[in-house]
Every structure is written in structure tokens, then in C-alpha cells.
Amino acid sequence: MGFAEVAVGVPLDTTFHYTVSAALSPSVTVGRRVRVPFGKRRATGWVISRPETIPEGGFDGELKAVEAALDDGPLLSEDELALYKWIADYYQHPLGLTLKAAVPAGMEKERVRPKTERVFAPVAGTGDDPGVVRMLRAKAPAQASVLEAIQANGNIPAADVKALLGPKGVAATAALLKKGLIAVRRVEVLRSPLSRASGTQSDIVAHEPSGPPPLTPEQATAHTEIVCAIDAATFAPFLLQGVTGSGKTEVYLRAIREVIDRGKTALVLVPEIALTPQLVGRFRARFGEGIAVLHSGLSDGERYDEWRRIRRGDVSIAVGARSAVFAPLKNLGILVVDEEHDGSYKQEEGLRYHARDVGVVRAQRAGAVVIMGSATPSLETWHNATSGRYKRLMLSKRVGDRPLPPVEIVSIAGKRRKSPLSEKLQEAIRETLGRREQAILFLNRRGYAPTVICDDCGHVFKCQDCSVSMIFHAPGLAKKAKSREPSLFIEDEPGLETNLGDLAGGRGWLKCHYCGRQAHPKENCPQCHQPELRLLGVGTQRLERELKELYPDARVARMDRDTTSRRGSHEEILARLARGEIDLLLGTQMIAKGLDFPGVTLVGVVLADTTLNLADFRAAERTFQLLTQVSGRAGRGDLPGKVIVQTFHPEHYAVALAAAHDFEAFAAREVESRRELFYPPYSRLVNVRIHGVERSAVERTAMDVRDRLDIALKGRTDAKVVGPAPAPLSMIRGRHRWQVMVRAGSSATARWAGRAALGVLEGQKKGDALRIELDVDPQSLL
Ligand code: ADP
Ligand code: ZN
Numbered sequence: 162m163g164f165a166e167v168a169v170g171v172p173l174d175t176t177f178h179y180t181v182s183a184a185l186s187p188s189v190t191v192g193r194r195v196r197v198p199f200g201k202r203r204a205t206g207w208v209i210s211r212p213e214t215i216p217e218g219g220f221d222g223e224l225k226a227v228e229a230a231l232d233d234g235p236l237l238s239e240d241e242l243a244l245y246k247w248i249a250d251y252y253q254h255p256l257g258l259t260l261k262a263a264v265p266a267g268m269e270k271e272r273v274r275p276k277t278e279r280v281f282a283p284v285a286g287t288g289d290d291p292g293v294v295r296m297l298r299a300k301a302p303a304q305a306s307v308l309e310a311i312q313a314n315g316n317i318p319a320a321d322v323k324a325l326l327g328p329k330g331v332a333a334t335a336a337l338l339k340k341g342l343i344a345v346r347r348v349e350v351l352r353s354p355l356s357r358a359s360g361t362q363s364d365i366v367a368h369e370p371s372g373p374p375p376l377t378p379e380q381a382t383a384h385t386e387i388v389c390a391i392d393a394a395t396f397a398p399f400l401l402q403g404v405t406g407s408g409k410t411e412v413y414l415r416a417i418r419e420v421i422d423r424g425k426t427a428l429v430l431v432p433e434i435a436l437t438p439q440l441v442g443r444f445r446a447r448f449g450e451g452i453a454v455l456h457s458g459l460s461d462g463e464r465y466d467e468w469r470r471i472r473r474g475d476v477s478i479a480v481g482a483r484s485a486v487f488a489p490l491k492n493l494g495i496l497v498v499d500e501e502h503d504g505s506y507k508q509e510e511g512l513r514y515h516a517r518d519v520g521v522v523r524a525q526r527a528g529a530v531v532i533m534g535s536a537t538p539s540l541e542t543w544h545n546a547t548s549g550r551y552k553r554l555m556l557s558k559r560v561g562d563r564p565l566p567p568v569e570i571v572s573i574a575g576k577r578r579k580s581p582l583s584e585k586l587q588e589a590i591r592e593t594l595g596r597r598e599q600a601i602l603f604l605n606r607r608g609y610a611p612t613v614i615c616d617d618c619g620h621v622f623k624c625q626d627c628s629v630s631m632i633f634h635a636p637g638l639a640k641k642a643k644s645r646e647p648s649l650f651i652e653d654e655p656g657l658e659t660n661l662g663d664l665a666g667g668r669g670w671l672k673c674h675y676c677g678r679q680a681h682p683k684e685n686c687p688q689c690h691q692p693e694l695r696l697l698g699v700g701t702q703r704l705e706r707e708l709k710e711l712y713p714d715a716r717v718a719r720m721d722r723d724t725t726s727r728r729g730s731h732e733e734i735l736a737r738l739a740r741g742e743i744d745l746l747l748g749t750q751m752i753a754k755g756l757d758f759p760g761v762t763l764v765g766v767v768l769a770d771t772t773l774n775l776a777d778f779r780a781a782e783r784t785f786q787l788l789t790q791v792s793g794r795a796g797r798g799d800l801p802g803k804v805i806v807q808t809f810h811p812e813h814y815a816v817a818l819a820a821a822h823d824f825e826a827f828a829a830r831e832v833e834s835r836r837e838l839f840y841p842p843y844s845r846l847v848n849v850r851i852h853g854v855e856r857s858a859v860e861r862t863a864m865d866v867r868d869r870l871d872i873a874l875k876g877r878t879d880a881k882v883v884g885p886a887p888a889p890l891s892m893i894r895g896r897h898r899w900q901v902m903v904r905a906g907s908s909a910t911a912r913w914a915g916r917a918a919l920g921v922l923e924g925q926k927k928g929d930a931l932r933i934e935l936d937v938d939p940q941s942l943l
Contacts, residue, residue, distance in 0.1 A: 163180075164180055166209045169205075177199075191208050205231065209256070237489075245259050247522060279347060282311070282348075283311055293308065303332070303333040304333040306333075307333040308337055377558070380415075383412050391416065391423065391530055399553070405797075406797045409556060417497070426478065426492055428479050430482070430506070439757060440499070451476045453470050453481075455481030497531075497534065501533035536790070559797075568792055582767070590763065593763040598800060600763035605750050606699070608723075610632070611632055615686035615689060616693035704767060705747060717747070765806075773816075777941060785827050785831075846911070847918075869917050870918060881904045884899070900942075
């Protein structure tokens with residue numbers, strides 16, 4: 162008997178108490194998942210504590226009882242639970258929902274189960290005796306060999322008997338079954354993402370040397386520092402600031418080796434799934450099979466199995482994207498955050514955590530070493546490093562003294578253009594193809610054209626539910642692209658136009674990239690009914706067509722979300738690039754980062770301005786990062802590379818300094834303006850977003866939030882409240898969005914402000930109608 166305090170996965174910021182029967186009592190331990198009645202239904206919860214008495218007051222009526230203990234034991238240790246409590250508190254998210262993030266999604270709903278298969282296994286006491294094999298040898302040699310094989314392997318999958326042992330083997334197996342020497346059992350098989358992708362991966366890493374290379378002097382210095390910290394076995398955060406191609410990954414690999422040799426475990430975070438195959442390949446080349454991979458591209462079953470392999474201690478290295486920060490590794494010795502500045506580390510819904518920041522806290526609690534690697538550190542991390550809170554390790558040169566590629570800026574401002582590619586870029590592509598080298602073209606906008614506009618009245622097609630224009634997607638470009646091509650109308654910049662008439666009538670559609678709404682454009686403007694609809698601007702689809710037209714003999718491939726929706730498809734494209742089967746790869750930011758292909762000598766940035774124009778204080782930083790990352794894909798092998806950047810703003814410091822490879826100058830300038838405006842790294846932000854269907858209610862609540870904040874923060878001199886104002890994306894999925902932003906001098910003040918803002922709706926009926934969401938340390942203010 163006794164009680165259990167349970168965090169239930171519901172959006173309520175409190176825990177619940179249950180009674181525990183004598184029978185269940187031994188298994189209802191702290192950290193265990195349990196099934197409990199909740200209202201009229203059943204819910205999954207986590208045992209937070211086992212109080213002997215329950216706190217007084219607050220309980221009307223009778224407590225309900227815990228119904229069942231789930232899993233084969235507690236999933237979380239007390240340490241892990243403490244970390245999740247910290248996360249829930251910091252991001253001001255209900256603990257029950259925070260814990261939900263701790264386990265793979267399918268598991269939470271009890272949907273995924275271990276996968277099993279039927280095998281023939283030796284029966285203990287008789288079939289597992291090698292003596293029996295010897296006895297069988299004379300009379301039934303076939304049975305003897307089968308039994309021997311089964312003994313050697315432990316078992317043989319029933320489905321494979323025929324393939325492995327042949328028809329004779331099948332008969333022998335049946336005989337052994339009859340004799341009771343072997344029996345049918347069910348054993349678990351692990352669904353492994355590595356085995357699925359192994360074919361393509363070996364291609365992607367084909368150029369990796371088999372043994373570890375000797376370190377460059379800069380790598381060696383970094384390595385020595387890190388090993389020192391590993392030996393000290395205390396929390397030690399490093400910023401590994403190294404230009405693209407300087408061999409940061411090699412430093413990670415060596416450090417992890419040291420940690421593994423000391424019997425500890427390693428967690429490696431990488432930004433996006435597109436980055437994982439190549440990196441995972443390099444890890445596997447170095448560490449063999451002892452790696453688990455976690456990312457959103459896995460099936461539920463695969464993720465569940467990888468997760469359990471980690472938890473059981475079968476592997477000592479876990480590599481994965483954002484949510485891998487929760488990987489249940491024990492005895493963590495090192496955390497690597499590759500491309501630590503990357504925005505994808507921030508979860509943008511539900512528990513809005515930042516994986517890097519959570520990782521650092523996790524490492525701190527575990528006394529582990531952290532390596533945050535980047536060529537373009539976030540200003541927060543850079544600030545921590547220059548102020549001495551993190552140790553900075555510099556890799557200023559590329560491996561083998563390869564030069565960083567020269568970057569040429571091409572202004573496309575005020576020019577009438579027939580093509581999204583300038584003469585310069587066209588010429589450079591032609592030369593690259595002529596030398597049988599490869600080029601990467603970067604355009605951070607998918608679809609065919611970002612805007613459909615009426616030439617006559619200026620009407621722009623907008624999503625009915627979101628405050629953004631709908632993106633035009635053309636029908637498949639593969640077949641006979643030429644014949645149905647729309648004619649091109651070149652008009653005033655900034656844009657390239659196409660007559661829509663030729664494309665309409667079921668041949669193409671408009672898509673909202675926020676809510677997925679689709680529509681077929683008519684030939685006439687819905688507002689003024691004139692047949693003057695034009696496509697404005699360029700997306701990746703349009704660029705692909707342009708490349709195919711300009712370079713009919715080149716093998717062109719496009720990598721964006723539309724071409725990689727099928728699982729494994731991005732690995733496929735990268736493998737083809739590695740094998741030299743692609744001459745021109747174009748794509749969105751998926752191709753900007755991490756890729757290491759020595760054959761790529763030209764990088765073209767088709768439009769550097771896509772991030773620059775964002776209404777966000779990180780716009781310049783994001784632009785600098787993207788330009789540097791994408792430029793860094795050029796000239797990584799023995800052949801020299803070059804980069805061409807097209808922009809409407811050649812003079813902008815983010816563009817000019819990225820072209821000059823001068824991160825320090827950029828950071829110094831950017832951080833100064835952040836200081837003036839009281840933005841991170843000089844403040845902590847909490848963005849309070851109010852959204853709902855009814856505009857007036859949203860606005861009123863936003864005002865209330867502002868008032869509440871003013872009262873709550875009175876007397877705190879380190880807080881500044883901005884707003885309320887409609888968010889730059891003022892409507893998404895039919896919900897109006899307003900925001901109030903708090904810039905706070907400390908996380909205590911930020912937290913205090915968050916509490917106050919959330920309190921505005923307290924006592925009101927909670928429904929979908931109106932919501933207040935906190936974004937602590939927001940990465941995007943859109
Ligand atoms: P980064 O992550 O800094 O962009 P990488 O780790 O991808 O750089 O290294 C760039 C290339 O140099 C890779 O092909 C890698 O195998 C190779 N490399 C790294 N370190 C060395 C070294 N010490 N000697 C030789 N080659 C190296
Ligand atoms: Zn929409």
C-alpha cells in the first residue's frame with residue numbers, strides 16, 4: 162500500500178496522487194511508467210515520488226488507484242527525472258508532457274512492441290550438448306551439421322532455414338524437432354536503420370581513409386586539451402570553432418575514442434536528418450556497430466529498438482538529431498553538438514526545448530565534457546567562449562592547408578534578367594561541367610515560384626488560413642518539359658515572371674507551406690477577372706528546369722522537402738553525388754551543411770537574400786551562417802573550389818563578411834548591435850504568443866498579458882517588455898497570432914515573467930479557442 166505521485170501526460174501544470182495496491186507496490190517505483198485512471202479515461206503517467214502520506218488538503222473524495230506498472234522496470238533514473246524536472250521548469254511546460262518527450266513516440270501510446278521472429282533453438286540439457294552432435298554424426302550426418310550450426314549461432318530463424326541449409330537441411334531440422342533436440346522459440350529481432358541504409362552509406366563514405374589520419378597541429382592541440390578534460394572527469398564545455406573543412410569531425414571522433422576507452426558513453430547531436438548519413442557513416446567506419454542512431458526519419462519500430470539498445474547498454478555511442486538529447490545513455494562521458502548554431506536544435510512546438518542547451522545542462526549534471534562545434538558559432542555560444550565560460554579551441558585552417566574557396570559576390574539588383582542565374586554563374590557552371598567536376602546550387606525556397614500575382618490589379622494569391630502567399634508548384638518536370646513550358650515574361654525586379662495561363666487548368670497547383678492547403682489557380686484573376694496572372698520569383702523547381710534547359714547534358718538532381726519525402730531518398734541522392742552520378746545538385750538548406758564531397762568545386766548561392774529579409778533579429782546571423790555553410794561545401798578535396806553568391810544586397814555586412822570568411826569581424830559587429838538593443842546574448846528572451854480563432858479575443862488577451870507583465874515586472878530593472886503586436890506571421894491555420902516579448906537580464910526574471918503571462922488565462926476554461934504559449938529562448942520570432 163501507499164501512495165504515488167504521478168505526472169500524467171496532460172496539459173495541466175500539476176502532478177496527481179494515486180493509491181497503490183499491495184500487489185503493485187513493489188513495482189511502482191520512482192521513474193516507472195504507470196497506467197492510471199484519469200477522469201473518464203486511462204492515461205500513462207510517470208511515478209515522481211512514493212509519499213507515505215499525502216499532502217493535506219486539495220483532495221476531495223477518494224483517490225483512485227494505479228492500475229498497472231508498465232515496461233519491465235523504471236525507464237528513468239532519479240538523475241534523469243531530476244533533469245526532466247529542470248527542463249519542465251525552465252521551459253515552463255507541464256512535467257507530464259515533458260516526460261512524454263523522453264520516450265519514443267510510439268511507445269508512449271503503447272503502439273510499438275518489440276518485433277519477434279520464430280527461430281529454432283537448441284533444447285537445454287540435450288540439444289545444446291556438443292556430445293549429441295558427435296553421436297548423430299555417424300547415423301544422421303545432415304542432422305548433425307544442422308544441430309552444430311544451430312548451436313554455433315544460438316539459433317536459426319525459421320524463415321531462413323531453407324535459404325541457409327537447403328532442402329536437406331529442412332528435412333534434418335524437422336527430424337531434430339521431432340527428437341526434441343531443438344524447439345521453436347520467439348526471439349526479438351532489432352529493427353536497425355543502419356542495416357537498411359548500409360548500401361548507400363558505404364558509398365557516401367567511400368572517400369574516407371580507413372585508419373585515423375595523423376592529426377594536424379591545430380587538431381592535436383585541441384585534442385590534448387579535450388583529453389585533459391576527459392581525464393579530469395568533470396563538466397567541461399568547449400567551443401570548437403573551426404572553419405569548414407578544418408577537420409572538426411576528426412576531433413570529435415578522437416575524443417569519443419578516449420571516452421569509450423575509459424568505459425563511458427558518448428552522445429552526438431547533429432542538426433538535421435540530411436546530415437546524418439554521412440556523419441553516421443564516418444562514425445561507423447571508426448567504431449563499428451556499437452552505434453545507435455536516432456532521428457525523425459526512422460520508423461516508430463526502429464526508433465523504439467534503437468532506444469532500447471541504448472538503454473540496455475548494448476551501444477555506447479548514440480548519434481542523432483534534436484530529440485536524441487534524451488537518449489537514455491548511462492554514464493555519459495562526452496556530448497558533441499555538431500553545428501551548434503543550427504536552428505533545428507530548437508523544437509518549435511509542444512515542449513519548446515533547445516537540444517544544445519538541454520545537452521549542456523545534462524552534461525553538467527553528469528560531469529561530462531561538451532564539444533560544441535561550428536564554423537559560425539551562435540552569438541550566445543561565441544559570447545560564452547570569449548567571456549571565458551566555455552573554453553575556445555580554434556581550427557583556423559582547412560585540412561591539408563587547402564584554401565577556403567574565394568567567394569565572388571554578384572549583384573542582381575536593378576537588372577532585368579531572363580534567368581535566375583547570372584551570366585557569371587552560368588559561365589562558372591559551364592566551366593565546372595567542362596572539367597567534369599561537380600557543382601552545388603543553393604536556393605532556400607522550394608516550389609516553382611513563391612508568388613502568383615495579377616498583373617492588372619496586383620492581387621496576390623494568399624492562403625485563406627495563413628497570412629502568407631501560396632507557393633506555385635509546377636506539374637512534374639521530367640517528361641517533355643519543353644513542349645508545355647510557359648513563356649517567360651521578364652519584368653521589373655525583384656522577380657522573374659512566367660505567364661500562368663499556360664500552366665493553369667490542372668497543370669500545377671498552389672500550396673501553402675504552413676498549413677498544406679492546396680488550390681488550382683484559375684486562368685483569370687479571381688479579383689478583377691483579367692487573364693493576367695503571372696508567376697513571380699524563383700523556387701527550386703523552377704531552378705531545376707532552368708538548369709536542365711541550360712545544360713541539357715548535365716545530370717541534375719534536386720534535393721528539397723518535395724524530393725525527399727520518401728524515407729531514405731536523401732541518402733540516395735547523396736550516394737549518387739558521391740559516386741559521381743550527379744553533376745549539378747540543387748537544393749534548399751538541406752544541402753547547405755555538413756556535406757563533404759571532394760568532387761564539388763563550385764557552389765552557387767542563387768539568392769542570398771531569402772534569410773536577410775526576415776523580420777527577425779537573427780536575420781543577419783542566419784544569413785552569415787547559411788552563406789558560410791554552403792560556401793564550405795566547395796573545394797574540400799584536392800581540387801580548388803570557388804563560390805558565387807547572387808544578392809540584391811551586396812553591401813550588407815552579413816554578405817560581405819561571409820564572403821571574406823571573417824566570422825570574428827561579423828560576430829564583433831553583430832554582438833555590438835545586440836548589446837544596444839538588449840537582445841541575446843545580452844538578454845534572455847521569452848516570447849509570449851497568444852493565438853486563437855477570434856481576432857478581437859486574441860488582441861484583448863494580448864493586452865491583458867502586457868498589463869500583467871507590467872505589474873509583475875514592476876521594480877525589476879532588468880526587464881523590458883515589447884508589444885503586444887501581431888506576429889510577423891499574423892495568422893496560421895486560421896488562428897490569429899499576437900505576441901508580447903520580454904527581454905530579461907537573468908533567467909530568473911525571464912521565468913518570473915513567463916509565469917505571470919501564463920497566469921492570464923488561469924481560471925478560464927481551457928480549450929482550443931484561446932491559448933497562451935511561451936517560447937523561452939526563441940530561435941524564431943516569426
Ligand atoms: P569539418 O567538420 O570541420 O567541416 P571534416 O571533419 O569534415 O571538417 O574534415 C574535412 C575532411 O578532411 C574530411 O574528408 C576528413 O576526412 C579530412 N580530415 C580531417 N582531419 C584530417 C587529418 N588530420 N588528416 C587528413 N585528413 C583529415
Ligand atoms: Zn495556409
